[in-house]
Amino acid sequence: MDLTIRFLSDRADLSASAAFTMNRVCREGPIRLTTLAAREGVSQPSMTQLVQRLERAGLVTRLADPDDGRACLVGITEQGQALLDERKRMRRERLAALMTTLTADEQMQLWLTARVGFPLISQLVANADCAAAQRPID
Known part of the structure; x- marks a missing residue:
C-alpha cells in the first residue's frame, strides 16, 4: 500500500495533510474550520495554520457562514x-x-x-467521519 501511495502521489505541490484537507472541502462543500479540524483529526490551531497557508496559495477561501455571523466556512477556489x-x-x-506491470490474471484479481x-x-x-463528528471540539 505504501509503495502504491508513494508512486501515485505527487507531494511536490501539496503536503499530504493539505491534500487530504482540500479533498474533504471539495467533497463536503464549504465547512466550518472547527468541523474540518475535528474530521481531519488535528487541533484547531493546526488547522487554522494549514487553512491560512492554503488561503495564501489561493487554493481555499473563507466564506461567511450564513447560519452564524461570527463564524466562517472554508471553501475550495477554482x-x-x-x-x-x-x-x-x-x-x-x-x-x-x-x-501494466501486472499480468491479465493479476489485473482481474485486483x-x-x-x-x-x-x-x-x-x-x-463513513464510520470514522461519523465518530469524528461526534467527538467534542476543543
Whole structure:
C-alpha cells in the first residue's frame, strides 16, 4: 500500500495533510474550520495554520457562514479545484502505468478484490467521519 501511495502521489505541490484537507472541502462543500479540524483529526490551531497557508496559495477561501455571523466556512477556489483535478489526472495516469506491470490474471484479481473491498473501505471511512463528528471540539 505504501509503495502504491508513494508512486501515485505527487507531494511536490501539496503536503499530504493539505491534500487530504482540500479533498474533504471539495467533497463536503464549504465547512466550518472547527468541523474540518475535528474530521481531519488535528487541533484547531493546526488547522487554522494549514487553512491560512492554503488561503495564501489561493487554493481555499473563507466564506461567511450564513447560519452564524461570527463564524466562517472554508471553501475550495477554482484554482484549488483545478489543482485537485490535475492531481487526480496524474494519479490515474500513474496507476495505469503501474497496472501494466501486472499480468491479465493479476489485473482481474485486483479488480475483483477492489469490487469487494471498496464498499467495505467506504463504510469504514463513513464510520470514522461519523465518530469524528461526534467527538467534542476543543
